[in-house]
Structure formats: structure tokens, C-alpha cells
Amino acid sequence: MDVSTTSPDEALKKRYAELAEKTGMAIANEGPPPNINDQPVIPNSLPALPRYEPPPPRRPQRLRHMVCRMFFPTSGHLGFDTVKLTTELPSIETVREMVIYETRLRLSGSIQEIMDQYYTDECAVTFVHDLIQKHVVEHFGYHDVNALRAALYRFPNDPVIQAAFYVKYNKITQGIINQGQCARDVDLYTTDGHPTTLFSQMSSGQPLIILAGALVRSHAPNGIRLLAIYIAEAHARNEWPVGKTISCIDQPTTLAERLNNAQQFKKNFNFEMSMLVDNMDNTFHITYGSWPFRFFVIYNGKLVLKAEPDKETFTYDMNEIDNWIANFYQSRSQTI
Known part of the structure; x- marks a missing residue:
């Protein structure tokens, strides 16, 4: 052998x-x-790319x-x-x-x-x-x-x-609200198109963990609320394509299109987490700097955690969420 x-x-x-x-x-x-x-110029539109049905999720x-x-x-x-x-x-x-x-x-x-x-x-x-x-x-x-x-x-x-x-098409920004500052309310939508707000998801004494973009977590720990916010596409097929598997949809130009993308995402991936959708002015992203993805924790009205990419690897470490949760439970147990 x-x-x-x-x-x-x-x-x-x-x-x-x-x-x-x-x-x-x-x-x-x-x-x-x-x-x-x-003088050279780049055409306003990208070269025609082949159109195809999105691959199985x-x-x-x-x-x-x-x-x-x-x-x-x-x-x-x-x-x-x-x-x-x-x-x-x-x-x-x-x-x-x-x-x-x-x-x-x-x-x-x-x-x-x-x-x-x-x-x-x-x-x-x-x-x-x-x-x-x-x-x-x-x-x-x-x-x-x-x-x-x-x-x-x-x-x-x-x-x-x-x-x-x-x-x-690079939308990266630190946003307006930094870690340690008071959170700011923004207008959002439910996935079926009903207007709502960020603060409507908050409860006194309960941390709100926000996952924006392509971040996935399976469950929320007891006493903590978990919320996903669907924002602008990172690698839209008609803007920043990186192959047909990743870039299988265009950047939405209407709220209806963005809502449909969010609905399809939830359906295709059996996504059970609560989800809201950013408005077409991208107010959540502009306020918190969420694109292409980021995670946050709001607690007692303050932005107490805002993920930062590593200065050498430019990656987000999801362990930050677990560490924050562990510290939160530890500090709460000491006060009981």
C-alpha cells in the first residue's frame, strides 16, 4: 500500500x-x-460579465x-x-x-x-x-x-x-459613533418592509449584539439579544466581482431589491436570527461604519464594543464577542 x-x-x-x-x-x-x-479613461460601466443563476447556497x-x-x-x-x-x-x-x-x-x-x-x-x-x-x-x-x-x-x-x-465602490469608513460613545438611533426596516428603528430592539439592562454584513452566529446567550442587520452588498456582481460564486447578485438600487436579497439570504441559509435591513441611504453603515461587515455591542445606551480589524492581518476576530460576553457575565455575577 x-x-x-x-x-x-x-x-x-x-x-x-x-x-x-x-x-x-x-x-x-x-x-x-x-x-x-x-488621456486615459476607464469606462463608467464594467465590462460585460456572464450572467448566470446563483449557485446553490x-x-x-x-x-x-x-x-x-x-x-x-x-x-x-x-x-x-x-x-x-x-x-x-x-x-x-x-x-x-x-x-x-x-x-x-x-x-x-x-x-x-x-x-x-x-x-x-x-x-x-x-x-x-x-x-x-x-x-x-x-x-x-x-x-x-x-x-x-x-x-x-x-x-x-x-x-x-x-x-x-x-x-x-469601496465604502469602508469608521462611521460617526466610536466605541465608548452614546449609541445613535437609525431608521431601519424589517425584512418584509415595515419601518422600524435600531432603538426599538433595545431593552434596559440587556446587551444588544449587532452583526452587520456577512457575519453569522448560531445563537444568543441568555440575557443577551442578538440582531443581524443586512447592509449593502460587499462584492456585488456589477461593482466588485470576485468570481461567480461570491458575486452572484447585483448591488440593489431600490429598497425592494435589498429586502428581497435579505429574504433570500434568510431562506437559503435557514437563518433564524432576528434581522433588520439598512435603508437605501445606508444610514446604519454611515453611522456605525459597518460595511462590508462588522460586529458591535450596545449596552445601556452606549456602544461598548466596536470591532476593529487587526493592523497586520486586517481580519476581525470573532473571539472578541465571546470574550465580551464572558466578561459581562463575570461582572454581573460579582454584583449579585
């Missing part, structure tokens, strides 16, 4: 070598960018760390800050051509197919983006990938850079 002696590390290296080869072939198939003499696993790609350097960000440091400073004209070329590669059909590695390895998307950006800067005669990534910091108001989809 043959026994495999391949270690997990060797298997991972092989997997990523294959992914790098596929990405290189996809880049080569797209060809180099055309020579641009006039997959029941989400309970993840202890949630990755937030919009915070990554490949999107010009380091968390909520922008990439600033670069050893090379290409001209604005060259940076524009870099952005246009990168955009074409990232939205190409062959790269979008590779993006479906997202489900099998959550780091695959960032790895593919790294490879694309390294290729782009080298194509234009540079070596530091930050020559491209610092574009948003160096030229924040340039229309070509602003038109790049990962800039144009």
Missing part, C-alpha cells in the same frame, strides 16, 4: 504554485495594454476570523488608512495606465474564474491580486508594488484612479 509522504506545507506550496501558474496564463491570455497617447461555517479584503493593500488600503510608502514614484500618467491595465486584468473572465478559489482558500483572492499587481508594475518598468498601491494616497482626486472599481 502506497502511503503519501507529502506534508501539509508541501501541499500548500504546490497548490499556490499551481494557482500562480494559472494566474500567469490568464494574464498572458489578456495581452499587454494598448499604447495610450491621449452553501451553509456558512462558524469562522473565528473574518477576513476583510477591502482593507488589504491590494485595494490601496492598510486597514482604514491608505498605502502611503513607496520607493518609486511614477508619474500620474503612468499610474493611470497602471490602474487601467490592472482593472482590465482583474475584471477579465479568466481571472474571475480563478477568483472562485475564494471558497477553497480565503487567501487565494489576495494572492491572485498580488500577482496581478506585481505583473503590472513590472510591465511599466518598476519593482515596488506600492508604486501602484499608493495611487489613491498620491492622487486621491484623480478621476481615473477614482474610477477604479476597488476605489469607486
Whole structure:
């Protein structure tokens, strides 16, 4: 009987070598960018992507760390800050051509197919983006990938850079209310379209844990209320696609469309948690900085926990919720 002696590390290296080869072939198939003499522009609409029926829903696993790609350097960000440091400073004209070329590669059909590695390895998307950006800067005669990534910091108001989809559709913000401040009420909707408010979900002496976006928790501990809020799509098919599995719906333009998305999510995943829906002005997100996902705790009228992504990995640690709950029960038992 043959026994495999391949270690997990060797298997991972092989997997990523294959992914790098596929990405290189996809880049080569797209060809180099055309020579641009006039001022370049990115079309207002994305290249036509194939339309398809959404794949069968997959029941989400309970993840202890949630990755937030919009915070990554490949999107010009380091968390909520922008990439600033670069050893090379290409001209604005060259940076524009870099952005246009990168955009074409990232939205190409062959790269979008590779993006479906997202489900099998959550780091695959960032790895593919790294490879694309390294290729782009080298194509234009540079070596530091930050020559491209610092574009948003160096030229924040340039229309070509602003038109790049990962800039144009990036909604990350810290919001208005910070941890330790009094919570602010916002107008929301039930999933069947009835107007309601955030504060209507609060009870005196009972913590309210809010999960916004793609965060899932199975149950609420005794004495604590758990609420999900459905917000704007993170990777909408017509804005920021990362393969057909993740990006299977467009960004809603009406409340009815957003409500339908929320209803379908609850149905497809047998989602039993109480859910409300942000309004089309995205007031909950603007107030609390919830996009693409975040978790919060409101207690006695104050925002006592507001999740922050790690400064190096740009991930949210779901253990923060468990730790807060444990500390809450411990402090309450000491006062009884």
C-alpha cells in the first residue's frame, strides 16, 4: 500500500504554485495594454460579465476570523488608512495606465474564474491580486508594488484612479459613533418592509449584539439579544466581482431589491436570527461604519464594543464577542 509522504506545507506550496501558474496564463491570455497617447479613461460601466443563476447556497461555517479584503493593500488600503510608502514614484500618467491595465486584468473572465478559489482558500483572492499587481508594475518598468498601491494616497482626486472599481465602490469608513460613545438611533426596516428603528430592539439592562454584513452566529446567550442587520452588498456582481460564486447578485438600487436579497439570504441559509435591513441611504453603515461587515455591542445606551480589524492581518476576530460576553457575565455575577 502506497502511503503519501507529502506534508501539509508541501501541499500548500504546490497548490499556490499551481494557482500562480494559472494566474500567469490568464494574464498572458489578456495581452499587454494598448499604447495610450491621449488621456486615459476607464469606462463608467464594467465590462460585460456572464450572467448566470446563483449557485446553490452553501451553509456558512462558524469562522473565528473574518477576513476583510477591502482593507488589504491590494485595494490601496492598510486597514482604514491608505498605502502611503513607496520607493518609486511614477508619474500620474503612468499610474493611470497602471490602474487601467490592472482593472482590465482583474475584471477579465479568466481571472474571475480563478477568483472562485475564494471558497477553497480565503487567501487565494489576495494572492491572485498580488500577482496581478506585481505583473503590472513590472510591465511599466518598476519593482515596488506600492508604486501602484499608493495611487489613491498620491492622487486621491484623480478621476481615473477614482474610477477604479476597488476605489469607486469601496465604502469602508469608521462611521460617526466610536466605541465608548452614546449609541445613535437609525431608521431601519424589517425584512418584509415595515419601518422600524435600531432603538426599538433595545431593552434596559440587556446587551444588544449587532452583526452587520456577512457575519453569522448560531445563537444568543441568555440575557443577551442578538440582531443581524443586512447592509449593502460587499462584492456585488456589477461593482466588485470576485468570481461567480461570491458575486452572484447585483448591488440593489431600490429598497425592494435589498429586502428581497435579505429574504433570500434568510431562506437559503435557514437563518433564524432576528434581522433588520439598512435603508437605501445606508444610514446604519454611515453611522456605525459597518460595511462590508462588522460586529458591535450596545449596552445601556452606549456602544461598548466596536470591532476593529487587526493592523497586520486586517481580519476581525470573532473571539472578541465571546470574550465580551464572558466578561459581562463575570461582572454581573460579582454584583449579585
